[in-house]
Amino acid sequence: MQKWIMSGLFFIACALAIVLMFNLPGKEQVAQENxxxxxxxxxxxxxxxxxxxxxxxxxxxxxxxxxxxxxxxxxxxxxxxxxxxxxxxxxxxxxxxxxxxxxxxxxxxxxxxxxxxx
Ligand code: HEC
The missing domain is CATH 1.10.760.10 (Cytochrome c-like domain)
Incomplete structure:
Protein backbone atom coordinates (compact mmCIF):
# COMPACT_ATOMS: atom_id res chain seq x y z
CA MET A 1 0.00 0.00 0.00
CA GLN A 2 2.70 2.49 1.06
CA LYS A 3 4.80 1.56 -1.91
CA TRP A 4 1.86 2.32 -4.14
CA ILE A 5 1.43 5.78 -2.62
CA MET A 6 5.15 6.48 -3.00
CA SER A 7 5.20 5.59 -6.66
CA GLY A 8 2.01 7.60 -7.17
CA LEU A 9 3.66 10.62 -5.61
CA PHE A 10 6.75 10.05 -7.69
CA PHE A 11 4.65 9.93 -10.82
CA ILE A 12 2.86 13.18 -9.93
CA ALA A 13 6.18 14.87 -9.20
CA CYS A 14 7.50 13.80 -12.59
CA ALA A 15 4.38 15.00 -14.35
CA LEU A 16 4.66 18.36 -12.57
CA ALA A 17 8.31 18.67 -13.51
CA ILE A 18 7.51 18.05 -17.15
CA VAL A 19 4.65 20.57 -17.14
CA LEU A 20 6.93 23.14 -15.49
CA MET A 21 9.67 22.52 -18.00
CA PHE A 22 7.36 23.51 -20.82
CA ASN A 23 5.76 26.44 -19.07
CA LEU A 24 8.79 28.19 -17.62
CA PRO A 25 10.00 30.99 -19.88
CA GLY A 26 12.48 29.63 -22.35
CA LYS A 27 16.01 30.97 -22.62
CA GLU A 28 15.07 33.13 -25.59
CA GLN A 29 12.24 34.77 -23.73
CA VAL A 30 14.51 35.57 -20.80
CA ALA A 31 17.17 36.93 -23.13
CA GLN A 32 14.52 39.11 -24.72
CA GLU A 33 13.67 40.64 -21.38
CA ASN A 34 17.29 41.18 -20.47
C1 HEC B 1 21.79 59.03 -11.02
C2 HEC B 1 23.01 59.07 -11.77
C3 HEC B 1 23.00 58.73 -13.25
C4 HEC B 1 22.23 59.27 -14.24
C5 HEC B 1 21.13 60.34 -14.12
C6 HEC B 1 22.66 58.64 -15.47
N1 HEC B 1 23.65 57.73 -15.22
FE1 HEC B 1 24.60 56.59 -16.59
N2 HEC B 1 25.62 55.66 -15.11
C7 HEC B 1 25.58 55.99 -13.78
C8 HEC B 1 26.44 55.10 -13.03
C9 HEC B 1 26.68 55.14 -11.54
C10 HEC B 1 26.99 54.21 -13.97
C11 HEC B 1 27.94 53.04 -13.71
C12 HEC B 1 27.11 51.80 -13.57
C13 HEC B 1 27.98 50.61 -13.27
O1 HEC B 1 28.44 49.98 -14.22
O2 HEC B 1 28.19 50.35 -12.09
C14 HEC B 1 26.46 54.59 -15.27
C15 HEC B 1 26.79 53.95 -16.45
C16 HEC B 1 26.39 54.38 -17.70
C17 HEC B 1 26.80 53.78 -18.94
C18 HEC B 1 27.75 52.60 -19.08
C19 HEC B 1 29.13 53.13 -19.12
C20 HEC B 1 30.18 52.06 -19.07
O3 HEC B 1 31.35 52.41 -19.33
O4 HEC B 1 29.85 50.91 -18.75
C21 HEC B 1 26.21 54.48 -19.94
C22 HEC B 1 26.34 54.24 -21.43
C23 HEC B 1 25.42 55.51 -19.32
N3 HEC B 1 25.56 55.43 -17.95
C24 HEC B 1 24.68 56.44 -20.02
C25 HEC B 1 23.78 57.32 -19.42
C26 HEC B 1 22.87 58.16 -20.16
C27 HEC B 1 22.80 58.24 -21.65
C28 HEC B 1 22.14 58.83 -19.23
C29 HEC B 1 20.99 59.78 -19.49
C30 HEC B 1 19.88 59.29 -20.30
C31 HEC B 1 22.61 58.43 -17.92
N4 HEC B 1 23.61 57.52 -18.08
C32 HEC B 1 22.14 58.94 -16.72
C33 HEC B 1 24.84 57.00 -13.21
C34 HEC B 1 23.89 57.77 -13.87
Missing part, protein backbone atom coordinates in the same frame (compact mmCIF):
# COMPACT_ATOMS: atom_id res chain seq x y z
CA UNK A 35 18.04 42.72 -23.80
CA UNK A 36 15.33 45.09 -24.98
CA UNK A 37 15.32 45.48 -28.75
CA UNK A 38 16.61 48.78 -29.99
CA UNK A 39 14.41 50.53 -32.51
CA UNK A 40 16.12 51.68 -35.70
CA UNK A 41 16.62 55.41 -35.73
CA UNK A 42 18.54 57.89 -37.81
CA UNK A 43 20.93 59.74 -35.56
CA UNK A 44 19.77 63.22 -34.65
CA UNK A 45 22.81 64.61 -32.83
CA UNK A 46 21.15 67.84 -31.68
CA UNK A 47 18.27 65.92 -30.16
CA UNK A 48 20.61 63.41 -28.52
CA UNK A 49 22.62 66.21 -27.00
CA UNK A 50 19.46 67.84 -25.64
CA UNK A 51 18.25 64.54 -24.15
CA UNK A 52 21.63 63.94 -22.52
CA UNK A 53 21.77 67.51 -21.16
CA UNK A 54 18.34 67.08 -19.62
CA UNK A 55 18.84 63.60 -18.17
CA UNK A 56 22.43 62.49 -17.88
CA UNK A 57 24.90 65.25 -17.11
CA UNK A 58 24.03 65.40 -13.42
CA UNK A 59 25.82 62.07 -13.05
CA UNK A 60 28.05 61.90 -16.10
CA UNK A 61 29.25 65.53 -16.14
CA UNK A 62 28.37 68.29 -18.60
CA UNK A 63 31.30 67.32 -20.80
CA UNK A 64 30.46 63.64 -20.15
CA UNK A 65 33.77 63.56 -18.31
CA UNK A 66 32.28 61.49 -15.51
CA UNK A 67 31.09 62.35 -12.00
CA UNK A 68 28.99 59.86 -10.05
CA UNK A 69 28.81 57.83 -13.25
CA UNK A 70 31.78 56.94 -15.44
CA UNK A 71 33.06 59.16 -18.24
CA UNK A 72 31.16 58.62 -21.48
CA UNK A 73 33.59 60.53 -23.66
CA UNK A 74 34.92 57.35 -25.23
CA UNK A 75 32.10 54.99 -24.35
CA UNK A 76 31.70 53.90 -27.98
CA UNK A 77 35.14 52.31 -27.83
CA UNK A 78 33.92 49.90 -25.15
CA UNK A 79 30.23 49.42 -25.78
CA UNK A 80 28.06 48.92 -28.84
CA UNK A 81 24.99 51.03 -29.51
CA UNK A 82 22.82 48.11 -28.36
CA UNK A 83 24.73 47.69 -25.10
CA UNK A 84 24.37 51.40 -24.41
CA UNK A 85 20.69 51.20 -25.29
CA UNK A 86 20.25 48.35 -22.81
CA UNK A 87 22.12 50.22 -20.05
CA UNK A 88 20.01 53.35 -20.48
CA UNK A 89 16.75 51.41 -20.77
CA UNK A 90 17.29 49.10 -17.83
CA UNK A 91 19.79 51.00 -15.73
CA UNK A 92 22.80 49.33 -14.15
CA UNK A 93 23.72 49.36 -10.46
CA UNK A 94 23.67 53.07 -9.47
CA UNK A 95 22.56 54.09 -12.95
CA UNK A 96 18.77 54.60 -13.02
CA UNK A 97 16.50 53.07 -15.66
CA UNK A 98 15.08 55.52 -18.20
CA UNK A 99 12.44 53.11 -19.48
CA UNK A 100 9.61 55.21 -18.04
CA UNK A 101 11.16 58.60 -18.71
CA UNK A 102 12.29 58.41 -22.30
CA UNK A 103 10.79 56.82 -25.39
CA UNK A 104 12.70 53.85 -26.87
CA UNK A 105 13.39 56.00 -29.94
CA UNK A 106 14.90 58.75 -27.77
CA UNK A 107 17.07 56.22 -25.95
CA UNK A 108 18.13 54.66 -29.25
CA UNK A 109 19.06 58.08 -30.59
CA UNK A 110 21.20 58.78 -27.53
CA UNK A 111 22.73 55.30 -27.79
CA UNK A 112 23.71 55.90 -31.41
CA UNK A 113 25.17 59.27 -30.48
CA UNK A 114 27.20 57.83 -27.61
CA UNK A 115 28.30 54.77 -29.58
CA UNK A 116 29.93 57.11 -32.07
CA UNK A 117 32.13 58.52 -29.30
CA UNK A 118 35.39 56.63 -29.64
Missing amino acids: KPTMPKVTLDAAKAEATVKANCISCHGDQLEGKVGPSLQKVGAQLTNEQIFTTITKGKDAMPSFKDKLKPEEIANVAEWLAAKK
